Amino acid sequence: MLLEQIINGITLGSIYAIIALGFTLVFGVLGIINMAHGEIFMVGAFVGVTATGILGWPLWLAFIAAIVVTSILGYLLERFTLRPLRGKKGVSHLAPLISTIGVSILLENLSHHIFGAGNKPFNTSFSQISITIGSITIYLVQIVIFIISILLMIGLTIWLSKTKAGKALRATADNLETASILGVDTKKIIILTVVVASAIGGIAGILVGMAFNSVSPQMGLSMGLKGLAIIILGGMGNVKGAMVGGLILGLSETMLVAYGDSGYRDAIAFIMIIVILLLRPQGIFGSKVSQERR
Amino acid sequence: MRGLNKKLFSILSIIMLLLLAACGGGNTTTDSNSNKSEDGVISAKFGVIAYLTGAGAAYGEAITNGLKLAQKDINALGEVNIELVIEDSAGKADQALNAAQKIMSDDSITAIIGPTLSTEFFAVAPEVDLNGIPIMGTSTTVDGIPEIGDYVFRNAVPESLAIPAAIKKAVERTGAKKVAMIYGNDDALTKGGFDVMERTAKEMGLEITTIETYQEGQSDYNAQLTKIKNTNPDLILASALYNEGAVIMDQARKMGINIPFVGGNGFNSPQAIAIAGDAANGLIVATPYFGDSTDPKITKFNEDYEAEFGKKPDQFAAQAYDALFIYADALKRAGSADKEAFKEALAATKDLEGILGKFSFDEVGDVIMDVTVLEIKDGKFIEFE
Numbered sequence: 278m279l280l281e282q283i284i285n286g287i288t289l290g291s292i293y294a295i296i297a298l299g300f301t302l303v304f305g306v307l308g309i310i311n312m313a314h315g316e317i318f319m320v321g322a323f324v325g326v327t328a329t330g331i332l333g334w335p336l337w338l339a340f341i342a343a344i345v346v347t348s349i350l351g352y353l354l355e356r357f358t359l360r361p362l363r364g365k366k367g368v369s370h371l372a373p374l375i376s377t378i379g380v381s382i383l384l385e386n387l388s389h390h391i392f393g394a395g396n397k398p399f400n401t402s403f404s405q406i407s408i409t410i411g412s413i414t415i416y417l418v419q420i421v422i423f424i425i426s427i428l429l430m431i432g433l434t435i436w437l438s439k440t441k442a443g444k445a446l447r448a449t450a451d452n453l454e455t456a457s458i459l460g461v462d463t464k465k466i467i468i469l470t471v472v473v474a475s476a477i478g479g480i481a482g483i484l485v486g487m488a489f490n491s492v493s494p495q496m497g498l499s500m501g502l503k504g505l506a507i508i509i510l511g512g513m514g515n516v517k518g519a520m521v522g523g524l525i526l527g528l529s530e531t532m533l534v535a536y537g538d539s540g541y542r543d544a545i546a547f548i549m550i551i552v553i554l555l556l557r558p559q560g561i562f563g564s565k566v567s568q569e570r571r
Numbered sequence: 572m573r574g575l576n577k578k579l580f581s582i583l584s585i586i587m588l589l590l591l592a593a594c595g596g597g598n599t600t601t602d603s604n605s606n607k608s609e610d611g612v613i614s615a616k617f618g619v620i621a622y623l624t625g626a627g628a629a630y631g632e633a634i635t636n637g638l639k640l641a642q643k644d645i646n647a648l649g650e651v652n653i654e655l656v657i658e659d660s661a662g663k664a665d666q667a668l669n670a671a672q673k674i675m676s677d678d679s680i681t682a683i684i685g686p687t688l689s690t691e692f693f694a695v696a697p698e699v700d701l702n703g704i705p706i707m708g709t710s711t712t713v714d715g716i717p718e719i720g721d722y723v724f725r726n727a728v729p730e731s732l733a734i735p736a737a738i739k740k741a742v743e744r745t746g747a748k749k750v751a752m753i754y755g756n757d758d759a760l761t762k763g764g765f766d767v768m769e770r771t772a773k774e775m776g777l778e779i780t781t782i783e784t785y786q787e788g789q790s791d792y793n794a795q796l797t798k799i800k801n802t803n804p805d806l807i808l809a810s811a812l813y814n815e816g817a818v819i820m821d822q823a824r825k826m827g828i829n830i831p832f833v834g835g836n837g838f839n840s841p842q843a844i845a846i847a848g849d850a851a852n853g854l855i856v857a858t859p860y861f862g863d864s865t866d867p868k869i870t871k872f873n874e875d876y877e878a879e880f881g882k883k884p885d886q887f888a889a890q891a892y893d894a895l896f897i898y899a900d901a902l903k904r905a906g907s908a909d910k911e912a913f914k915e916a917l918a919a920t921k922d923l924e925g926i927l928g929k930f931s932f933d934e935v936g937d938v939i940m941d942v943t944v945l946e947i948k949d950g951k952f953i954e955f956e
Contacts, residue, residue: 278801281797394628495788535794
């Protein structure tokens with residue numbers, strides 16, 4: 278029982294972590310909370326449903342399709358809702374937040390119109406493959422989700438710390454104006470960030486579809502809010518924090534259902550955040566120095 | 572030349588206006604006092620409040636589709652002429668109340684159908700009752716709905732009728748002694764269904780191994796199901812809407828839980844099979860509507876519905892369809908679109924033949940009719956033996 282619940286918790290936590298990675302990347306560079314991230318994740322899941330269920334494509338092609346579509350969405354999001362607001366005089370720092378909320382509502386209603394209300398099944402033979410040890414059944418999907426989340430975390434860390442683009446990205450995150458004076462093409466870096474974050478969201482969408490076999494236009498909202506909670510928990514803009522925060526949240530939610538009352542499942546996430554923020558206001562991995570990002 | 576054009580234009584517009592007025596006259600007059608036109612057709616306007624956007628929009632869609640089909644069929648008969656004013660409640664009590672207020676502000680409205688969820692209905696019905704407007708729920712199955720007031724009715728089969736019938740039959744056949752329960756704790760329908768299930772299980776002396784909850788729109792039920800699996804029940808009582816219920820069954824079957832599920836009204840839909848596929852096998856529900864029935868009234872309804880909307884109807888569509896026929900019948904007997912006369916006629920509805928069978932109201936305005944217990948086997952609803 279305990280082992281099964283731990284596996285459930287790690288699966289859920291890994292998914293939370295992948296979603297939180299997308300949030301944290303955009304926040305780290307732009308200082309913007311991208312409220313449309315949850316809906317981009319939802320679109321990724323629907324692309325997966327369409328590709329595997331309706332078009333009958335193999336899974337790897339569905340992954341590529343989801344990444345391509347969500348990357349394009351990410352580009353459009355940056356081009357039409359974030360860039361026009363950046364660096365303009367008199368624009369409130371809350372404006373990008375509101376415009377991303379607008380995008381999220383648009384995407385939710387659009388997919389409602391296209392795909393209809395209600396859950397759509399995600400049919401792939403891949404999600405049926407399982408290993409049974411004693412009374413415990415582990416699905417290959419669960420292992421894949423965990424591995425992908427770890428790979429994404431390691432990949433992002435290396436990319437940010439070792440590559441030129443990553444260094445440029447961190448420079449931009451540190452101070453946009455200085456980076457641009459020093460010859461960093463900040464416009465390109467910002468586009469790159471939003472596109473990569475969106476693509477990660479798309480991957481998360483397909484993984485959720487495979488793991489839980491339920492895709493609906495409303496799935497973006499609750500997952501998005503959890504992702505947001507995790508980056509506050511883990512430390513804003515911190516990759517390791519997103520990963521650890523995601524796993525903590527996933528595991529504690531699962532354990533609460535297993536040994537407590539399932540009615541309080543969602544409440545625990547937010548109670549825990551309040552407690553952690555009281556003890557460590559900057560989040561688990563957050564830095565003490567608050568940076569002024571504009 | 573310009574002046575001439577202008578004159579011509581204004582003359583033309585007057586002619587057009589006259590033409591339009593001539594077309595409009597005769598059949599539909601909105602004034603409730605002169606609602607009987609010369610040819611003896613009684614016209615009435617009914618307000619509809621349905622859950623059309625949001626997580627449960629599929630229910631509102633089925634209901635409004637059922638109503639639209641009924642409207643077409645009723646108006647084609649030529650005895651009464653019904654107009655529907657449809658408002659969205661988005662599944663939220665406050666929005667449902669806003670929609671109701673909008674509808675009530677129109678004096679020519681005779682009666683209201685909806686809202687979709689019992690939660691919404693409890694917010695709306697007292698207000699509507701106070702204004703002396705008849706209101707009927709077609710999908711509101713929680714206990715205590717018709718008791719709200721004299722003007723409040725329903726044709727939805729209450730959970731307290733459907734669920735015990737399903738549980739009794741399931742226990743009879745499987746000989747189950749231990750049951751596990753799971754329900755959505757943020758909706759009046761699933762919560763109400765759970766209360767009935769718990770009561771029935773206790774009355775029947777069944778051992779309840781565990782009670783688990785979830786919230787609407789959740790996608791991961793593995794934690795709850797693992798816990799249920801480890802308590803080794805013989806039967807799972809799931810008070811869930813089909814959207815969540817089907818996903819729960821899918822995840823349960825994957826986990827190796829192969830015992831039957833008993834569901835409430837909200838779980839009974841062909842959509843459950845569409846979502847869960849083979850995993851839906853073993854679901855037991857009681858329902859007034861059996862989609863695969865060979866009854867000619869139901870097969871005709873199914874064909875018409877599928878031709879019109881491109882998908883199979885469910886119980887919500889069928890109940891909405893019957894509801895408008897109940898209204899039309901009351902309207903006919905009332906002889907006018909007057910709210911008071913309509914309410915009296917509605918309350919007197921007795922043994923009306925709908926597609927779901929004979930229908931009557933009891934003294935408080937609750938439904939009296941027979942239910943059938945169904946199970947899903949080999950991807951199809953069949954009668955439970």
